[in-house]
Amino acid sequence: MKKDIQISYEYFKNSSELNDIEKKLFERAKVARENAYAPYSEFLVGCSVLLENGEIYSGNNQENAAFPSGLCAERTALFWIGANFPDQKIKKIFIVGGPKEFSEKNPPIPPCGACRQSLIEYETKQNEDIDLYFSSMNDEIVKVNSIKDLLPFTFDATFL
Numbered sequence: 001m002k003k004d005i006q007i008s009y010e011y012f013k014n015s016s017e018l019n020d021i022e023k024k025l026f027e028r029a030k031v032a033r034e035n036a037y038a039p040y041s042e043f044l045v046g047c048s049v050l051l052e053n054g055e056i057y058s059g060n061n062q063e064n065a066a067f068p069s070g071l072c073a074e075r076t077a078l079f080w081i082g083a084n085f086p087d088q089k090i091k092k093i094f095i096v097g098g099p100k101e102f103s104e105k106n107p108p109i110p111p112c113g114a115c116r117q118s119l120i121e122y123e124t125k126q127n128e129d130i131d132l133y134f135s136s137m138n139d140e141i142v143k144v145n146s147i148k149d150l151l152p153f154t155f156d157a158t159f160l
Helices: 020-034 073-084 113-126
Strands: 010-012 043-051 056-060 090-099 131-135 141-144
Touching (some): 020 043, 020 056, 020 131, 043 073, 056 073, 073 113
Parallel strands (some): 090 131
Antiparallel strands (some): 010 141, 043 056
16 A cells, blocks of 8 residues: 655745744854854855743754764754753754855755754653754755654654
C-alpha cells in the first residue's frame, strides 16, 4: 500500500505579515547571522529561540578549519539553552540563513538534517511541538508547527 506524505506549512511573503513576537525573533536571528563565524563556506546562519518564560536567545553557525568540528546556528542555540535552561520549554525558533553575498534569488533556508534530528530531540524531551520559522535575507518566510513536518520519519528514544 502506498501512502503520501503531506506537509503543513505557512508561507509569508514578507516580514510585515508576522506578528510582533515573530518580527522580534526574525530581527534577532538576522543580527545573530551577522555575527556568524563562517570564513570557509561564507554561508551565514542566525537563529533566535523563544522560551516559555518569554526570554529570547540566539546562536549562529561557528565553523572550524577541521570541518566536522563546526556547529550550526540552531544547535549552537539549542545546546546552550539546554545547558543553561534545562527546564524551560522552547516555544519558537526562527532561522535566517544564506550566502554572505546576499542575492534576492536565495530561497528560505531550512535546517540541515543534523539540526532537524536535534530539534526532534528537544520536541520529544519537552513533549510539545516547537513552531519553526525559516527564511533567507530576502524576507520570504516559511513556518511549520513542528519539526516533524520537515522530518516525518523521526528517530527518537523509542527505538533504543
